[in-house]
Every structure is written in C-alpha cells, then in structure tokens.
Amino acid sequence: MRILIVTHYFPPEIGAPQARLSELARFWAQAGEEVTVLTGMPNHPTGVIPEGYRGRWQTEEQLEGYRVIRSWLYATPNEGVAKKTLGHLSFMVSAVILGAWRTGPLDVVVVSSPTFFSIASAWVIARLRRARLVVEIRDLWPAIFVELGVLTNPWLIAALEKAELTAYRVADAVVVVSQGFRDNLLARGVPAEKVTTIPNGVDPDRFDPAAPAREEDRRVLGGGPDDVIVLYIGAHGISHGLTEVAEAAGLLVDDGHIRFAFVGEGAAKAALVRRVEELGLHNTSLLPGVPREAVPGLLAAADICLVPLRDVPLFSTFIPSKIFEYLAAGRAVVGALRGEPAAILAQAGAVVVEPGDPEALAQAVRSLAGDPERRFRMAEEGRRFVVENFDRRHLAETYRALLADVVYRPGERGRP
Numbered sequence: 516m517r518i519l520i521v522t523h524y525f526p527p528e529i530g531a532p533q534a535r536l537s538e539l540a541r542f543w544a545q546a547g548e549e550v551t552v553l554t555g556m557p558n559h560p561t562g563v564i565p566e567g568y569r570g571r572w573q574t575e576e577q578l579e580g581y582r583v584i585r586s587w588l589y590a591t592p593n594e595g596v597a598k599k600t601l602g603h604l605s606f607m608v609s610a611v612i613l614g615a616w617r618t619g620p621l622d623v624v625v626v627s628s629p630t631f632f633s634i635a636s637a638w639v640i641a642r643l644r645r646a647r648l649v650v651e652i653r654d655l656w657p658a659i660f661v662e663l664g665v666l667t668n669p670w671l672i673a674a675l676e677k678a679e680l681t682a683y684r685v686a687d688a689v690v691v692v693s694q695g696f697r698d699n700l701l702a703r704g705v706p707a708e709k710v711t712t713i714p715n716g717v718d719p720d721r722f723d724p725a726a727p728a729r730e731e732d733r734r735v736l737g738g739g740p741d742d743v744i745v746l747y748i749g750a751h752g753i754s755h756g757l758t759e760v761a762e763a764a765g766l767l768v769d770d771g772h773i774r775f776a777f778v779g780e781g782a783a784k785a786a787l788v789r790r791v792e793e794l795g796l797h798n799t800s801l802l803p804g805v806p807r808e809a810v811p812g813l814l815a816a817a818d819i820c821l822v823p824l825r826d827v828p829l830f831s832t833f834i835p836s837k838i839f840e841y842l843a844a845g846r847a848v849v850g851a852l853r854g855e856p857a858a859i860l861a862q863a864g865a866v867v868v869e870p871g872d873p874e875a876l877a878q879a880v881r882s883l884a885g886d887p888e889r890r891f892r893m894a895e896e897g898r899r900f901v902v903e904n905f906d907r908r909h910l911a912e913t914y915r916a917l918l919a920d921v922v923y924r925p926g927e928r929g930r931p
Contacts, residue, residue: 516922517549519618519646521626521637523606525554525583527565529807530750531836532653535715535907536627537578542911544580551582551621553614553640555606560593560750560780560804573613586613593752594782596665603630610636621646622922623687631656631675634682647921650686655699655829662829663753683709688921690914695832695855713914716905717839722811724845724898732816736776737800743773743884746817746846748810749837751781756825756851758783758790762873763880765794773798773884778813780804814844818890819883822860823851826871831855838863839905842897847890849879864896 520540524532536552544550556568568574574585589605591598610633621644626637634650641648657675660666666675683689683700689710691697697712730740738744745764751757757777764775775798777787784801791799805813814820820841824830831854838859841848848865850857857867866883868875883890 516918517620517622517646518543518551518918519621519624519637519640519644520550520552521610521624521633521640522552522554523588523603523630523633524559524627525552525557526578526807528557528559529804530559531715532627534807535653535836538718538907539911539914540581541579542908543915546912546915548915550580551584551618553584553586553610553618555588555609556585556590558588558590560782562590562592564590573617575617584614584617586610593780603632606630607632607636611639615640615643618644620644623647623649623918625649625651625690625918627651627653628682629654629656631679631682638682638685647687648685649688649690649918649921650682651690651692652696652700653692655696655832658699659754659827659829659833662827663825665753680704687924688917690917693832693834693855699832711917713910713917714834714905715836715839716907716910717836717843717901718907719843719898719902722814722840722844724843724894726811726815728816729812732812735802736774736778736813736816738774738776738816741772743818744816745773745775745819745821745880745884746778746813747776747821747823748778748805748813749835751777751779751784751787753783754825754827754830754833755781755783756823756870757787759851759871759873760821760823760876761787761790761794761796761799763876764791764796764799766873766877767881768794768796768798770798770881770884773880775799776802776817778802778805810840811844814841814846817846819880820844820846820848821851821876822848822856823876824856824870826869830870831857834859839901842901845894845898847883847893848897849876849883851876863900864893866893 526533526537540550556564558564572587576583586609589602591602624637624641683705697710736744767773834856850860850867851870866879
C-alpha cells in the first residue's frame with residue numbers, strides 16, 4: 516500500500532503523537548508498505564525551528580525506511596490560542612499547496628488530529644489522489660476545550676462541532692485511541708462500523724527494566740544515591756494538573772529523602788514554576804524537555820513515576836501515553852485520574868488516587884517511597900502487563916490490517 520500520514524506534529528519534536536506516528540510509520544515501512552509523512556517544520560513546543568530547517572519552504576528526508584516531506588508553517592510556542600490557531604491554519608494551507616504535489620500516487624491518507632485543521636488538508640489530498648481517507652482522533656476536539664473553559668462562544672463551538680462531525684462523515688474510517696472516545700462518537704451518530712479503537716502503546720525494546728540507573732541521570736533529576744526520585748516527564752499542558760502535584764510535593768517537603776522532578780515544556784509550565792516558587796519547594800527540580808532518546812535513561816533513574824490529569828469529566832476517556840512508557844521501563848506508577856486510564860493502571864498493578872487531591876497523592880508517594888519491595892513487585896507486574904497488552908508493533912499490525920481493508924473495499928476512491 517502507498518500510505519500518506521498527515522500530521523502537524525512529528526519528530527524531532529517530542530511528545531505522544533510524535534512517538535505514535537513515527538513508530539507506526541517505521542513498523543509499516545518494515546512490513547513492506549510505501550510510507551510518506553507530510554508534516555511541518557519542527558518547532559513544538561518552543562516555537563523555535565531548528566537551524567537545519569530554518570528559512571526553508573520545504574524539505575524532504577528519509578527516516579527508518581519511510582519518506583518525510585516537511586512544509587513551511589507559522590512557528591509559535593505552545594501557548595496562546597490565537598497564535599496556535601494561526602500556526603495550525605498555516606500548515607493546513609501549506610500542506611496542500613507545498614506538499615500535495617510531492618506525495619506521488621496514494622492508496623490511503625491517514626490524518627491525525629489534533630490539530631483539527633489537518634483533516635481538511637488530508638481530505639483535499641485524498642480527493643486529489645483518489646485515495647481513501649482515515650481520520651485518527653487522539654483528543655476529543657473541540658469538546659475537551661469546552662470542558663476546560665478555553666472555548667466559550669456558543670456560535671464558535673457549534674460551528675466547530677459541525678465541522679468535526681463532517682470530518683467523520685467524509686472519512687472512510689475513523690480510528691480512536693480509547694473505548695471512551697468510541698462511545699462518544701457513537702452516541703453522536705457516527706456509524707459503529709466506521710469507528711475502530713487502536714490505543715496508544717509502546718515499543719518495549721526501547722526500555723530495559725534491568726538497566727542500572729546512572730548516577731549522572733539521578734543528579735540531573737535532583738536526587739542522590741539514597742533519595743527516592745518521583746518523576747513527571749512529558750507535556751506540561753493545561754490538562755495535567757501539575758500545580759496540584761507541586762502541592763503534593765509541598766506536603767512532603769520535610770521528608771528529606773523524597774525528591775520531585777518535572778521534565779518537559781508546555782503551556783502550563785509557567786504556572787508550575789510560579790507555584791513551586793510560591794511554595795518554596797527545595798525538594799523539587801524543574802527541567803526542560805529532553806530528546807526522545809534521553810527518556811529511557813531518565814525513567815531508569817526514577818523510583819516512582821506520576822500520571823496526573825485534571826479533575827475534568829471528559830478526562831475519564833483520555834489515556835495518557837506516558838502510562839505505557841512508565842510501565843515498559845519497569846517503574847512504580849501512581850496515577851491521579853479516573854475512568855479508563857485508571858482501570859488500565861489498576862490492571863497493571865499501579866496505585867490510583869483521585870485527581871485533584873494533593874493529600875491523597877502525597878500519601879501514595881510517601882507509602883511507596885518507604886516500601887522498595889513493593890515498588891519492585893509493581894515494576895515487574897507493570898512491565899509484564901504492558902508487553903502483553905500494549906506492544907506497539909502488534910497494534911501497528913492491527914492498524915495496517917484496517918488500512919488494507921479500507922483500501923481494497925469496493926467503491927470509488929476519493930469520494931465522501
């Protein structure tokens with residue numbers, strides 16, 4: 516099959532969508548498919564384009580057996596709705612004008628949302644190339660921004676929801692990453708036969724739970740040989756409730772051997788920095804984002820890893836992809852969340868507390884910090900669970916079978 520992936524986000528940027536899509540592209544290419552990725556110049560989340568891509572309208576490169584076409588976009592930091600929207604719109608246009616003519620013949624276009632605007636680009640390219648269209652939904656957009664209070668204008672919300680349902684209608688298939696997402700779409704009239712759940716996962720080979728922690732990595736995270744390091748690594752977004760994690764750290768500030776470390780960037784980082792300063796947390800380190808290849812070493816250096824989400828009803832359907840990396844790395848995990856992600860963590864033997872409750876989170880951390888044998892048992896159980904259920908190679912093969920079914924089904928291509 517000739518597969519095109521359209522995505523606003525892609526490595527060398529770091530993050531959940533970048534990891535999912537790059538690994539899918541690699542696995543599909545290894546399976547013999549002809550894979551092309553159409554994306555923008557890397558800039559997320561800082562808004563700074565690396566020097567090798569700066570000042571260029573378009574680039575093309577080969578990565579691990581597949582082709583990557585990059586087009587110009589308006590680069591902006593991951594903060595401020597207006598600027599971010601302008602960045603998304605710019606890629607929507609440039610993907611078609613600069614990228615579509617370079618893709619060559621296609622059998623199927625896979626577009627990953629968010630951003631929502633990329634779906635329009637993918638639809639145009641699919642029509643031009645007479646290819647099937649598969650829309651992948653990683654966030655319920657715009658619903659989540661309504662619940663978070665980011666979108667409040669009822670006319671705008673109605674228009675975006677109409678556009679969202681139109682995207683599902685014109686797609687040949689819709690892929691979602693959680694059962695909760697699928698239930699949401701079905702309740703809104705999307706045909707059940709059109710929606711398939713293919714969750715996030717992890718490549719277990721990236722992580723070696725038996726690898727010893729390096730002293731250098733523990734120092735980077737702010738801990739010494741006898742400290743218990745509690746790590747959050749990933750996007751610092753408005754969804755994650757990181758200021759409440761800081762408040763939990765404040766409740767443990769007198770437990771001298773417990774150290775908290777936050778690694779990453781995002782729209783909520785400034786608020787986290789302010790809260791850490793307000794609380795005077797000398798037991799907390801705030802570190803910038805790191806390249807993807809540095810993540811296994813930092814996870815190996817941590818003793819406990821955190822998966823927090825804000826106390827918002829819709830988040831019961833969201834499954835943070837960092838769950839799978841933490842478990843694959845053989846770390847003890849504490850989740851502050853509800854619903855589907857909480858159920859996954861519970862099945863993996865992790866500790867789950869209510870979101871938005873710093874005292875419960877602090878108590879869970881204190882209990883695990885004092886029980887290294889329990890942490891070891893949790894690590895073994897979690898690794899075994901994720902290998903059996905969320906190996907991304909197996910998920911990629913399931914996805915590839917879906918694409919083949921879409922491509923070879925009867926009917927004319929390139930039609931809604």
